[in-house]
Amino acid sequence: MSLDTTLAFDIETLPDIEGGRRLYGLEGLSDAEVAAAMQQLRLQARGSDFLPHHLQRVAAIACVLRSSEGLRVWSLGKPESDEKELITRFFEGIERYRPTLVSWNGSGFDLPVLHYRALIQGVSAPAYWDTGRHDREAKWNNYLGRYHERHTDVMDVLAAYQARAFAPLDEIAQLLGLPGKLGMDGSRVWESFLAGRIADIRNYCETDALNTYLIYLRFQHLRGLLGDQALAEEQALVRKTLKAAGQPHLQAFLDAWPTH
DSSP states (O other): OOOSOEEEEEEEEEEOHHHHHHHHTOTTSOHHHHHHHHHHHHHHHHSSOOOOGGGEEEEEEEEEEEETTEEEEEESSOTTOOHHHHHHHHHHHHHHHOOEEEESSIIIIIHHHHHHHHHHHTOOOHHHHOSSSSOGGGGTSOSSOTTOSSEEEHHHHHTTTOGGGOOOHHHHHHHTTOOOOOSOOGGGHHHHHHTTOHHHHHHHHHHHHHHHHHHHHHHHHHTTSSOHHHHHHHHHHHHHHHHHHOOHHHHHHHHTSOOO
16 A cells, blocks of 8 residues: 555534524523524424534544554544634644545535634635645645545545445445444434533544545555555554554454454
């Protein structure tokens, strides 16, 4: 596998309570009541209570970074970090490493959310937004181009850019013998946050980023950019990294990932 720096990532989000209060005149209600009202308004307007991208507040960003220095799995910031810090750290990482970004439905969800929330929070990200003004190579391969590789949305590519062929991360992961989602899904993030379980949200986000990265390795094998031996070596590096981390959620992921 090329040792060009690769960053697989995933985000978890919460309702933007303050934004909901401002837009819908929901002052005087508790956070839980505001979230419920926002979802009900969305349901009435669109037939689904899934909030629009600009009203999704970033609660966690998890990364799997593969570089010439090895492999690292972590969540940005600390459990108490606010949204601006998380988003700033994400785009600072792009400024520093200029990685290939890897996501699952990142074009449809994660990146649009980050775009809106960076705008709202006043975060600058010149390298990410460059389409050739500063780096001529970015004209041909940048983070914004849907058909470019600088950001590879693996789901979008595998679906041949057809929405009717999109597939859930959890199901593809399980079909490949990977753990998939363990003990939580996106629908439970808000209730976990209200219960003060931000660490659980961050841990869950990391396992989604791991599933994404491991699917990406298989995708690189599919493309012929990883041979059988190289694929086995990269997967072994992931196993070694998770074992050495000594973190219960990463060990649980490893235990749920059969060796054959």
